[in-house]
Amino acid sequence: MLPLRILLVEDELALRLVAKVALEKVGGYTVNTCASGKEALQVVREFKPDLFVLDVMMPHLDGPATLMQLREMPEFLETPAIFLTAKVQSREILELLAHGAIGVLQKPFDPMQLSQNVSELVRQHAKKRQR
Amino acid sequence: MRAWAHSRQRGDRRIGADVTAAHSNPPIEEAQELIAKLRRAFAATLPSLLDTLGEACASARADDPASLEQPKQLAHRLAGSGGTFGMDGLTRAARHLEGLLAQPRSGATWQCSMLDAFALILEAQHSPSELVEISRPKISRPATSAPRNTDPPTSSRYPQPHGRWAAVPIVVVIDDVATRQSILNTLQQFGFLVVGCDSPTRFPITPLAFVCTLNHAEAIRNLYPKADIITVLDYANLEARLAAVRVGCRATVSMEADAPEIAAAMERLFPLELEVPRVLVVDDDHFVSRATAAVLERSGLVVTVLNDPQALLEVTADVRPHLVLMDMRLPHCNGLELAAVLRHDDRMVGVPIVFLTAVDEPAQARLALEIGADDFLVKPVEPATLVAVVSSRLNRSRALRSYMDRDSLTRLFSHARTIERIELEVDVAHRRGEPLALAILDLDHFKRVNDEYGHATGDRVLRSLSTVLRRRARQGDIIGRCGGEEFAVILPATRGAEAQQLLNERRQTFSSLRYGTVKGPFTVSFSAGIAELLENETPASLWDRADRALYAAKESGRNRVICSDAGSCPQLGDE
Numbered sequence: 001m002l003p004l005r006i007l008l009v010e011d012e013l014a015l016r017l018v019a020k021v022a023l024e025k026v027g028g029y030t031v032n033t034c035a036s037g038k039e040a041l042q043v044v045r046e047f048k049p050d051l052f053v054l055d056v057m058m059p060h061l062d063g064p065a066t067l068m069q070l071r072e073m074p075e076f077l078e079t080p081a082i083f084l085t086a087k088v089q090s091r092e093i094l095e096l097l098a099h100g101a102i103g104v105l106q107k108p109f110d111p112m113q114l115s116q117n118v119s120e121l122v123r124q125h126a127k128k129r130q131r
Numbered sequence: 132m133r134a135w136a137h138s139r140q141r142g143d144r145r146i147g148a149d150v151t152a153a154h155s156n157p158p159i160e161e162a163q164e165l166i167a168k169l170r171r172a173f174a175a176t177l178p179s180l181l182d183t184l185g186e187a188c189a190s191a192r193a194d195d196p197a198s199l200e201q202p203k204q205l206a207h208r209l210a211g212s213g214g215t216f217g218m219d220g221l222t223r224a225a226r227h228l229e230g231l232l233a234q235p236r237s238g239a240t241w242q243c244s245m246l247d248a249f250a251l252i253l254e255a256q257h258s259p260s261e262l263v264e265i266s267r268p269k270i271s272r273p274a275t276s277a278p279r280n281t282d283p284p285t286s287s288r289y290p291q292p293h294g295r296w297a298a299v300p301i302v303v304v305i306d307d308v309a310t311r312q313s314i315l316n317t318l319q320q321f322g323f324l325v326v327g328c329d330s331p332t333r334f335p336i337t338p339l340a341f342v343c344t345l346n347h348a349e350a351i352r353n354l355y356p357k358a359d360i361i362t363v364l365d366y367a368n369l370e371a372r373l374a375a376v377r378v379g380c381r382a383t384v385s386m387e388a389d390a391p392e393i394a395a396a397m398e399r400l401f402p403l404e405l406e407v408p409r410v411l412v413v414d415d416d417h418f419v420s421r422a423t424a425a426v427l428e429r430s431g432l433v434v435t436v437l438n439d440p441q442a443l444l445e446v447t448a449d450v451r452p453h454l455v456l457m458d459m460r461l462p463h464c465n466g467l468e469l470a471a472v473l474r475h476d477d478r479m480v481g482v483p484i485v486f487l488t489a490v491d492e493p494a495q496a497r498l499a500l501e502i503g504a505d506d507f508l509v510k511p512v513e514p515a516t517l518v519a520v521v522s523s524r525l526n527r528s529r530a531l532r533s534y535m536d537r538d539s540l541t542r543l544f545s546h547a548r549t550i551e552r553i554e555l556e557v558d559v560a561h562r563r564g565e566p567l568a569l570a571i572l573d574l575d576h577f578k579r580v581n582d583e584y585g586h587a588t589g590d591r592v593l594r595s596l597s598t599v600l601r602r603r604a605r606q607g608d609i610i611g612r613c614g615g616e617e618f619a620v621i622l623p624a625t626r627g628a629e630a631q632q633l634l635n636e637r638r639q640t641f642s643s644l645r646y647g648t649v650k651g652p653f654t655v656s657f658s659a660g661i662a663e664l665l666e667n668e669t670p671a672s673l674w675d676r677a678d679r680a681l682y683a684a685k686e687s688g689r690n691r692v693i694c695s696d697a698g699s700c701p702q703l704g705d706e
Contacts, residue, residue, distance in 0.1 A: 012208060012211075012212060014169060014172060014173040014176070014212060014216070015211065015212050015215060017169050018166055018169045018170075018215060018216070021162050021165040021166055021169065022162060022166070024162075025158045025159065025161050025162030025165065026158065026159060026162050028158070057204070057207055057208075084211075085211075086207055086208075086210045086211030088226070107210070107211035107212070107214075107215060108210070108211055108212065108213055108214025108215035108216075108219075108222050109214075109215055110215075111162070111166045111215065112159075112162070112163070112166075
């Protein structure tokens with residue numbers, strides 16, 4: 001599988017960095033990080049990501065709202081998205097999936113496992129699309 | 132290969148154990164290193180994050196949704212990041228708090244649950260595996276060029292309400308709101324952390340004690356088989372008293388008990404150690420000594436680190452440790468020789484010495500024990516073991532000291548020990564160039580109390596003054612009973628004016644206590660004189676000036692605190 005380009009949106013600095021390190025060094029992805037949904041909307045056209053990883057709870061523009069605005073750009077209508085969230089209830093997880101994400105990853109996460117979990121979701125998504 | 136994720140699962144973290152990386156895969160190795168760095172950075176921000184969360188929770192009110200937003204967001208954030216950085220306890224605590232904030236309820240139970248969550252968070256912060264993490268940033272800083280670190284722990288020397296129990300609540304479970312409130316007020320006045328509940332609830336950590344009516348005792352006993360329960364009951368009812376005994380109550384208090392009586396019962400169960408134990412860590416390895424210090428500090432001890440054993444005598448004179456934790460192998464001399472030197476110092480004879488050694492050396496151990504070492508730990512020591520050994524040694528020597536040094540009625544320092552402590556503190560204050568205040572207190576018309584109500588009642592008054600002084604004391608304050616009804620309070624690093632304010636607060640608390648007797652209730656007040664240490668002043672002269680100020684307070688009408696003229700405090704009588 002070709003190295004994917006990931007746009008990572010996470011407002012908390014420590015987590016943004018740890019996720020970037022995990023995805024780049026362990027998973028071999030190319031990662032661009034944004035501290036807010038607004039920033040993501042500004043850089044997305046230039047970076048041309050293959051995958052969005054979005055934190056859910058962010059001030060001003062939260063994860064789902066950011067995704068909705070990203071989807072308004074035709075070139076990113078089909079780009080898969082994964083939410084990162086500390087929410088635990090299955091109802092909340094289902095709501096997030098309903099926003100058109102290919103998966104939801106739990107926080108806290110094990111940095112050494114994150115890449116594997118992301119690739120797994122991407123693989124499943126690719127299989128589904130083939131059918 | 133010892134990937135970080137694996138070591139985390141095995142809980143395999145010791146002091147000084149470092150994150151080692153895989154050799155096979157450079158990017159992975161790099162990732163692990165970077166993640167370890169980020170974890171340290173996160174740990175460094177954690178104390179201030181928890182402070183913010185604590186404040187946000189304290190101002191949260193169930194009926195004000197806006198006030199709940201900030202603590203909710205913070206808790207959610209911590210839940211998400213804690214475990215990512217290997218602090219699973221933090222994630223658990225934060226989730227618990229989140230759950231509570233999601234279902235705001237009003238009243239005492241809600242406050243109770245909030246306190247609850249706090250305790251959990253604190254506990255998470257204190258779990259041994261995380262201690263090392265949290266303390267790491269300190270260690271990873273470049274070593275200072277100074278050969279030893281003997282800075283007096285200024286920040287921890289005089290924090291406000293002190294003691295390891297100050298953070299553990301006493302839970303009052305009484306149906307009648309008025310009775311509950313009055314008991315809550317009393318205990319609060321005496322400096323206990325209290326919380327009221329209308330029914331027994333399970334707490335994530337065991338509260339210090341429960342004060343309850345008999346109807347709740349059994350339910351509490353079922354929840355907490357080992358809890359200390361104090362029942363409030365009708366003393367005339369033998370059946371009730373028997374029932375209390377059967378439930379295994381530690382103490383009972385009469386329905387008609389007055390405030391001093393309830394406080395006295397608590398005091399009997401939970402004698403307060405005013406001085407936080409000081410530990411001296413002697414180890415030439417900066418890294419290990421700081422890590423050891425961090426673990427002990429987290430368990431509530433005051434720790435001084437000495438890296439250069441040459442300065443030992445100087446530092447022990449300054450710190451006056453209650454326990455010395457010493458590395459066996461030191462430069463210039465070995466630990467055994469140093470221990471022998473310490474034992475030659477009269478003041479250090481009773482101080483436990485615990486050795487740390489890199490390898491198990493039976494011959495060395497035997498030698499050490501002959502010289503008078505008290506225990507032996509082989510490095511690396513698990514934080515929990517370290518804390519357990521040090522605390523048990525401290526407790527034992529403290530109990531011994533207590534019998535030698537303290538007044539049997541009030542458990543305060545005896546006259547001789549008080550004078551000794553004044554001499555020491557004056558010496559320290561001169562050397563550090565810090566202020567020092569001395570207060571001498573005398574009960575007003577105490578002879579009348581003894582004559583009118585008998586000596587047993589007189590003793591109750593003395594004990595309750597002792598309780599007020601101890602519970603209201605700050606860490607570092609030294610309190611002694613100097614004679615029949617005369618008490619002394621030594622206030623290090625305190626100016627006269629501040630001491631006067633503190634003593635006035637205690638005077639107001641004490642004089643508001645009502646003692647119930649068959650002849651009806653009465654109150655007692657005290658007068659106090661304060662002197663602030665002058666440049667080059669002798670202990671005798673300081674005492675003399677405080678004593679004269681006390682005389683002036685008595686002369687000008689009693690029930691007041693007067694500061695010596697030579698000091699800097701304003702001359703204020705009773706308001």
